[in-house]
Amino acid sequence: MLRIGYVRLRDATAHEDTATLKAAGCQVVRAEEPGRDGETLSSILDFIGAGDQLVVTRLDRLALNGRGLLDALDRLDARGASLHVLAPELSSDGAAGSALRAVLEAVADLEPAGVRRRRPTAATHEIFALQRAGVGPVEIARRLGVSRMTVWRKLKALENAEA
Structure with a gap:
């Protein structure tokens, strides 16, 4: 553990x-x-x-x-x-x-209802699954409703983890 x-x-x-x-x-x-x-x-x-x-x-x-x-x-x-x-x-x-x-x-x-994050958070596994399916980072961001930077960061984290 x-x-x-x-x-x-x-x-x-x-x-x-x-x-x-x-x-x-x-x-x-x-x-x-x-x-x-x-x-x-x-x-x-x-x-x-x-x-x-x-x-x-x-x-x-x-x-x-x-x-x-x-x-x-x-x-x-x-x-x-x-x-x-x-x-x-x-x-x-x-x-x-x-x-x-x-x-x-x-x-x-x-708690009051209106307090939310500005953008939805994309699950890392969704980003990786789309990338493995051949979808590019810009299209992944569009499909998941997140920024391109979020997609790039999570892909970079995976790349660093595999290195």
Whole structure:
């Protein structure tokens, strides 16, 4: 089981969070630079493996709202991975995970509806499938409703991972 730490570099405590995650046994710690709009987290969620664990120091370090937290949990579940929060001690595994999801769904229902991302996020597997089918990057972007830069970044990440 690989433990992957995630931290947003948005305030002075971020560097302390990095040290805390390493001390908690995270073999890998990834930091989100300010203004990156969740690209690092999205990359982690695209490539995390079954049985692996995403670790954050606090729940608010994972996403900015309840809907974002639920989306991250859904993506982790789809990959067979789990979430572990250090303070307070929370996990998405087992019965505690069901309770955590119920609370987050209640919180997300209370949030105002109009707060959404500017653009849809294309799943990496969709981009790769279209590329394998012989579709060019510009056409992939058009079909999925994302920017060409998003397609290029995800293809570049695959190229780097294979190298």
